[in-house]
Amino acid sequence: MNAYRFSNLVGAPYRGGNVAFAGGSAALVSPVGNRISVTELRKSECWTLPVENGGDVSRVAVSPNGALLLSIDASGRCILVSLARRILLHRMSFKAPVTALGFSPDGSLFAVAMGRLLQVWRTPGCRKEFMAFQLLHTFSSSHDTITCLGWSPDGNWIICGCKDFAVRIFTLQSNRPVVLSAHRNVVNGVFFTESTEGGIGAYSFSKDGALCHWVFHPAQELPAPALDGADDQGKSRKRQKEDEGLEESDGLVRKEEGKLPVLRPDKGQWELVKKRLFHQHGRLSACDYHSGLNIVVAGFSSGVFGIYQMPDFTCIHLLSISKEKITTAVFNRTGNWVAFGCAKLGQLLVWDWRSETYILKQQGHYFDVNCVAYSPDSQLIATGADDNKVKLWNAASGFCFVTFAEHTNAVTAVLFLAGSNAVLSASLDGTVRAWDLMRYRNFRTFTTPAPTQFVSLAADQSGEIICAGTLDTFQIYVWSMKTARLVDVLSGHEGPVHGLAFSPTDEFLASSSWDKTVRLWDVFEGKGGVETFTHTHDVLTVVYRPDGKQLACSTLDGQIHFWDPIDGLLMGTIEGRRDVAGGRLMSDRRTAANSSSGKCFTTMSYSADGSLLLAGGTSKYICMYDVADQVLLRRFQISHNYSLDGVLDFLNSKRMTAAGPIDLIDDYDSDNEAGVDGQVRGKLGQGLPGAQTNAARPIIRTKCLRISPTGRSWAAATTEGLLIYSMDNLVFDPTDLDMDVTPEAINDALESKRYSRALLLALRLNEPLLIQKCVEAVDISAISDVVSNVSLSYLGTLIDALAQYLEKTPHLEFLLRWCLELCTVHGRTIQSKNRELMPALKSLLKSIASLQEQLATAASKNDYLLHYLCSAPTKSKSVEQSLDLCS
Structure with a gap:
């Protein structure tokens, strides 16, 4: 009776708020009511965190290393969750609705926008402590609600978009922001970008479909004038150090030896390079920018999204995925996948824009x-x-x-x-x-x-x-x-x-x-x-x-x-x-x-x-x-x-x-396009005008x-x-463990060349690194014998481990032999238990298909290179050396 625990929430994969990628771009985090759902795209499975927010989740953010999750509800109540352990670490209340949230590039800080305030907090650790959240800085220079924010690559600047049509850039060394004005509507997306020359710039998006490209030109450092008197000279040197970033009043950022001075956005000039328009029906409702590939994605209220190559603003894709407004869009870490969410229809999509295929396409019940x-x-x-x-x-x-x-x-x-x-x-x-x-x-x-x-x-x-x-x-x-x-x-x-x-x-x-x-x-x-x-x-x-x-x-x-x-x-x-x-x-x-x-x-x-x-x-x-x-x-x-x-x-x-x-009082928000209808989560009747x-x-x-x-x-x-x-909520079965199941016992079995026992102990512990070590230690001629000794209860665990190992190993032929022997020995079992093993098999199939695509691309390039080299004069020594290298 007491063994029943909350396991999953299905039927509504997405209801509003933003989504984020975690775990090496293979896991998609999405809010569902006051809970957080995690979709493992490689394994084709979905699970829900057992912790709950106090209300409907409005903003989520995942740390750059994928270990921590910040979840904030509509009232400003925040929880910090460990994604690896699936446990609650800390709670806090911001006492106001949060409109934007983001971790710094190194994950040590996070920024929160609450109305006109922008706060920078230190990220708590995993240990229990009193007052885990530490406020470091508060900026209050905005004239209206902040709608979006972004961090610079070095983590020293924060760019914010506001409802007053302005873009503001804050630095952790100064309270004076830089205000950029070029938009004629609410700014709903801001991102920093790096140029090929090493400079820094920014992209800003507004609801009317405008995209502004800003570039920063730093001011040249001039020597401080010599002043009479020791006190004046001391003040001059102190002012010069502050301008160079050598000394900060709040102690957030220090210059390290061998590094360049920290740039200040107010010690230079920002220039509007280009202002472009998307020219799409409907308003711009969601956007994201991937700095590695220099591409942007823009979603509109008409259900259309576009992917553009920057800075030329070349349209790569322009597709319609929904009949309603796209409420969120985000790239994964590698930039080949982009996730979309439509709150009104409960749609959650992941699109591979390179192969033009759906990685995930889910739509829940949008009524009760x-x-x-x-x-x-x-x-x-x-x-x-x-x-x-x-x-x-x-x-x-x-x-x-x-x-x-x-x-x-x-x-x-x-x-x-x-x-x-x-x-x-x-x-x-x-x-x-x-x-x-x-x-x-x-x-x-x-x-x-x-x-x-x-x-x-x-x-x-x-x-x-x-x-x-x-x-x-x-x-x-x-x-x-x-x-x-x-x-x-x-x-x-x-x-x-x-x-x-x-x-x-x-x-x-x-x-x-x-x-x-x-x-x-x-x-x-x-x-x-x-x-x-x-x-x-x-x-x-x-x-x-x-x-x-x-x-x-x-x-x-x-x-x-x-x-x-x-x-x-x-x-x-x-x-x-x-x-x-x-x-x-x-x-x-x-x-x-x-x-x-x-x-x-x-x-x-x-x-x-x-x-x-x-x-x-x-x-x-x-x-x-x-x-x-x-x-x-x-x-x-x-x-x-x-x-x-x-x-x-x-x-x-x-x-x-x-x-x-x-x-119970109807508070209609005129800035919200959907109005009250966008907040309805059930099939509720519409009241009379003016009624409660x-x-x-x-x-x-x-x-x-x-x-x-x-x-x-x-x-x-x-x-x-x-x-x-x-009742089946545990990652591993503790009743299957005893005093002999230890990493030391696994190492002893490997040294004595008892590969079957070592692999069985590793599967019982369910440790990926130990399973990988046991798989690598098996001789290629003994794979069939080891696979035949794997019990049926651990078959799915082994398939999952091989799928994860295939993504990052150079031993392709060796692991493909493991997959072949696994299908040969346990083929009938896999057919009889296809529903139980389907997530693991899909994960393995995706890994093999990805490797096949990469090998096909490499082989095609080598084929073209060989044809080119063979067409050149054979008497050239450089060509002969190249042919020898290719052979």
């Missing part, structure tokens, strides 16, 4: 997720949402691999068919559709004679009978899976049928309705309703225990009733009103303990063995009960995001005004719960997205 279902082998997850789409996710990697968009209204229920590669979905558009998981198409559509709205779905164990409950006609429709014909219509309920469940052992169908009853139906014999269980309140959902000997249903008064479906007797009742209570709405005039709304369960799920029951509803808690003792075992709080309504338990009087809570709305504060709730058939994980469809809780 209503339903979730596990496949029989627990490898796939199906979700349906208010955006009329059905998505299939890989449970191991967290990636969406197919989307079905044929429904024309919200999807309310999804279901996998046992023993077949098909998934069913019910929708408010009046159809139930069957999807083929082999060809990814809609091969069955179940309809009714009169239009109706479906809110529940069930199928028998054989998958031959499909049943769906309605919202408006209060009937249950029964179809045949083979013929798609309507077989029967079950009538008897007097309210919406929100719960349907087939018995796992017999042929009875259980249904729950708002008419305060649970009914059992004999579908196959055609006898109709055979049993009715009456309650005192509306019944919200019903589930069968896996052995078919118990029926659980929840009612509007917060109780869970357990029935014996065979004898028709009440087996027990759980009073869950206090368990699910928690969190008050902003419109409530009382605390959560005294509130009477939402204290009931709307979704439940049994574990595979029937010993546990998960229940959730319009609350921040998910309750886990012991079925035998009918007691609460644990409560899971699904989110600590204060941007959601219903997370806080007590009323904060500081947020109250004469017109009511300040969070809660569009930016969705209510926290759990709409669907499902435990996987293996019992190792469970999924919850919540306001935050699809939360996955799993």
Whole structure:
């Protein structure tokens, strides 16, 4: 029970803010609500940090070495996270919204823009200390909000763009900024650039699509005039040292011996070299600059992006990737990939502009997720949402691999068919559709004679009978899976049928309705309703225990009733009103303990063995009960995001005004192109003009719960997205370690030439350097024997290690022999466990494909060189020497 830990957040790969690359440009960090998601592009898998911000994340920054992550929410609360260890290091609050954030090139400092203030802080270390964040400098020379910032390559200058259409350059040695004015709109991108002559310049972008190129001309150092008097001479020498950068008042930057004096932006002249226009429809909404390749990327509000070669401003690519505004764009470290994000549609893309291919293309549900279902082998997850789409996710990697968009209204229920590669979905558009998981198409559509709205779905164990409950006609429709014909219509309920469940052992169908009853139906014999269980309140959902000997249903008064479906007797009742209570709405005039709304369960799920029951509803808690003792075992709080309504338990009087809570007042930002619509995270109704709305504060709730058939994980469809809780959260299995598994034991095994034992110990430790050492030590003739001794549980670890090793090793033939022997010896195992090993295999395939491309390029160049040399006169000694070198 206590082994379940938060594992991943899927269903919404991106919701706003900026994204960043980390870990050698192979990992993409993106905010999702108040959490941080990390996408391993080489391994084709996604995982979410277990730490949470206090609100929706607005800015993220990764240190240059990829070890630290700064995450700041919309209220200015900051957390520092270790990406390698996935733990929280420090917390701090800037007490104001942060509009720009960036690490210095060496990672020792970071700059934060808050309104008109620019602050420079020292980066904390990994050890615990009091007041870890140390403020070094504050600049307050801006006349309006700072929108973007960038560091110079030497880390001494900071360039900022503001809403007052100006660009300011600050230095750590002076409080006087240099103001550059050439733009006619808000500046939303600034970057330093280095010229081939060693000079420094800058690029600045504005929303109207203007790009300004600035170049700095340093002033020539003149000798200080000789002054009479010792005091005057001392002051003159001190002033000269300060101008040269030899001595600074704040002690941030010192001149080292053998290095040139630090340049000052105010001790020279900035020149506008060129001002260019992109001439694209829509405003410039995102941009980035890569100094190594001297290229810029610009994203626009029309969904178009362009890549330009500087300084000639030559267009390399001009493509459309979305119908909405591109909210973020960033290059990776090598510059061959560029990541884009579209907050309104939940799109996250990584584009390889050299090969013109997608490295990553993910789009989550941009409205609330209503339903979730596990496949029989627990490898796939199906979700349906208010955006009329059905998505299939890989449970191991967290990636969406197919989307079905044929429904024309919200999807309310999804279901996998046992023993077949098909998934069913019910929708408010009046159809139930069957999807083929082999060809990814809609091969069955179940309809009714009169239009109706479906809110529940069930199928028998054989998958031959499909049943769906309605919202408006209060009937249950029964179809045949083979013929798609309507077989029967079950009538008897007097309210919406929100719960349907087939018995796992017999042929009875259980249904729950708002008419305060649970009914059992004999579908196959055609006898109709055979049993009715009456309650005192509306019944919200019903589930069968896996052995078919118990029926659980929840009612509007917060109780869970357990029935014996065979004898028709009440087996027990759980009073869950206090368990699910928690969190008050902003419109409530009382605390959560005294509130009477939402204290009931709307979704439940049994574990595979029937010993546990998960229940959730319009609350921040998910309750886990012991079925035998009918007691609460644990409560899971699904989110600590204060941007959601219903997370806080007590009323904060500081947020109250004469017109009511300040969070309910519609604060329209005219500078925001999308306005309030850009902040809506759920499918919320639009209020009347001038009325108080809660569009930016969705209510926290759990709409669907499902435990996987293996019992190792469970999924919850919540306001935050699809939360996955799993028992398999550890990087390595500690039960597989003993006193003999040490690096010394690995070295001893290598010295005695016991390569199989050494590799097995290294795989158990899961240390990449030790695995690499063991792989290199094996003789090429003994690779087959060593590979055959690798157990199946460590096969994925070895494939991952080989994929990472191939990216940086010169021993290509040696490692390719390892890959060949691995596929030859364990080929059948790889085919049988392709879903489990798919992320590792994709990572290995990408590494091999990258090597093939590099070798093909090198071979092509050598071929042209040989043809050129062979065409020259053969009597030349230089040519003969070149041919000898090539041979």
